[in-house]
Amino acid sequence: MSAESIALDRVLELVVVLNDDMTSSLARAGLTVARAHLLWELRRRGPMTQQALAAAMSVSPRNVTGLVDGLVGSGFVTREPHPTDRRATLVTCTERGSQTAEMLASGQQELAQTLFASMAEPDLRCFTAGLDHVLRLLRDATGDLR
């Protein structure tokens, strides 16, 4: 197998392991990946309408309705009336939702330390450069504009 194929294999393995790890960590916090994604957007941008959430997450508005239903049911967010538009609702973190989002953020920082603190500084720089390289090429190949 070529060095290139070995590298891609490792990347794909990492995707699987990281996904499993995230899924089970989030489950322990009472969240799914999709619901955590929504909570993450709220943390970054504050209370938002469902339309805005749908756009931010690149999913359908209908999908957001379901995710918000779940998060309301588990006490992470509430639907508040929009101050000026009576059609819209402002999805807002509860105290528990905010605390959980902060916990996820600090958990991520901790994971970053766990994975990379033991890596020599030039090695980490080389690794990050490799990731940038791959991300750029992947986005070129798929026409992804981010």
Add this chain to the structure above:
Amino acid sequence: MSAESIALDRVLELVVVLNDDMTSSLARAGLTVARAHLLWELRRRGPMTQQALAAAMSVSPRNVTGLVDGLVGSGFVTREPHPTDRRATLVTCTERGSQTAEMLASGQQELAQTLFASMAEPDLRCFTAGLDHVLRLLRDATGDLR
């Protein structure tokens, strides 16, 4: 943001972009990620019972029933009688299934070249070493034995 957090951020970005890319490539081939996973196992190990598939994929036998239903419906596999055990079925690739699996394999090799052929050999080695490092630590942290 620390260099460690930047590295993890890039990894997580890569997971998202790669997942989107795979999902849409597979959709063009008439497959979902889960069904492609099943087809991939068949390619590697030949015709298998649904029990064996469930074990290989770490999902429930009931889940395999659904995936096989879908793949039979779209003409990628067939259910053949087991030669000695009349309870069991041997899930077997059709000609189309085999061809598609080979196409996926060569597409992966091509992607590996696209992403890594332009990387200088020492950089690629460093990148791969970084991936190994992260995979090892992640598995240590999560108790994953693979």
Add this chain to the structure above:
DNA sequence: TATTGTTATACTCTATAACTATA
């Protein structure tokens, strides 16, 4: 007339439990 969110409907992935046919 356009937009926001919901109801209606449908497909996929996933799981557990009960059941049938066979070992």
Add this chain to the structure above:
DNA sequence: TATAGTTATAGAGTATAACAATA
């Protein structure tokens, strides 16, 4: 009695289309 696969049931994520309330 144990095993292979299915039926029954359920929850989650995703989508489109039709509809109500509001802008």
